[in-house]
Amino acid sequence: EVVLTQSPDFQSVTPKEKVTITCRASLIIGNGLHWYQQKPGQSPKLLIKYASQSISGVPSRFSGSGSGTDFTLTISSLEAEDAATYYCLQSTSLPQTFGQGTKLEIK
Amino acid sequence: EVQLVQSGAEVKKPGESLKISCQGSGYRFDFYWIAWVRQMPGKGLESMGIIYPRDSDTRYSPSFEGQVTISVDKSITTAYLQWSGLQASDTAIYYCARLSTALAPLGSFDIWGQGTMVTVSS
Numbered sequence: 155e156v157v158l159t160q161s162p163d164f165q166s167v168t169p170k171e172k173v174t175i176t177c178r179a180s181l182i183i184g185n186g187l188h189w190y191q192q193k194p195g196q197s198p199k200l201l202i203k204y205a206s207q208s209i210s211g212v213p214s215r216f217s218g219s220g221s222g223t224d225f226t227l228t229i230s231s232l233e234a235e236d237a238a239t240y241y242c243l244q245s246t247s248l249p250q251t252f253g254q255g256t257k258l259e260i261k
Numbered sequence: 262e263v264q265l266v267q268s269g270a271e272v273k274k275p276g277e278s279l280k281i282s283c284q285g286s287g288y289r290f291d292f293y294w295i296a297w298v299r300q301m302p303g304k305g306l307e308s309m310g311i312i313y314p315r316d317s318d319t320r321y322s323p324s325f326e327g328q329v330t331i332s333v334d335k336s337i338t339t340a341y342l343q344w345s346g347l348q349a350s351d352t353a354i355y356y357c358a359r360l361s362t363a364l365a366p367l368g369s370f371d372i373w374g375q376g377t378m379v380t381v382s383s
Binding site: 155186188190192197198199200203204239241243245248249250251252253254255 | 296306307311320356368369370373374
């Protein structure tokens with residue numbers, strides 16, 4: 155089973171700040187890595203698929219990069235509405251697995 | 262509109278059985294794998310297993326093998342998650358989600374249900 159480790163677990167950030175969240179896989183997974191945003195009381199929402207592919211309707215300030223074992227989600231200029239928990243998911247190897255999550259708090 | 266609609270919240274006692282549902286619409290249901298995901302209170306997301314509606318091929322994550330049963334009725338475009346003897350530790354929100362790649366257990370979980378809250382308490 156592929157273990158995904160996100161960092162940091164928690165981050166308190168100021169609006170307009172650039173945010174970077176990383177996800178490291180325990181095995182090589184190519185580009186089979188996807189990013190989700192979950193706000194309290196809501197279902198997860200797909201932000202980025204296959205490491206770097208954008209999703210229709212997702213603001214352009216969200217971007218992804220990486221391949222192999224190391225991946226990054228970047229929010230170029232944080233907005234108040236981005237307060238949420240972010241998860242990575244790998245789909246290369248069954249069973250699919252999630253990272254433990256990164257909670258973003260807005261200062 | 263492509264969507265997954267889940268059954269409503271449940272409150273059960275330890276030892277009771279339960280079956281929750283996830284109905285798909287707006288797409289070719291039997292072409293796409295369905296996943297079940299657990300979220301315990303205040304915790305992260307855990308993939309429980311996946312099922313292919315076309316032939317009921319089911320793959321469980323090791324932590325959930327033998328603990329739950331995933332099934333499907335493609336005639337009514339509905340997937341199910343069931344327990345035969347609930348425990349307090351099963352208290353969680355359960356989501357179903359569609360795998361984005363048709364015909365193969367690959368890809369992101371692109372469409373999510375609204376979640377079903379299951380509470381197990383004596």
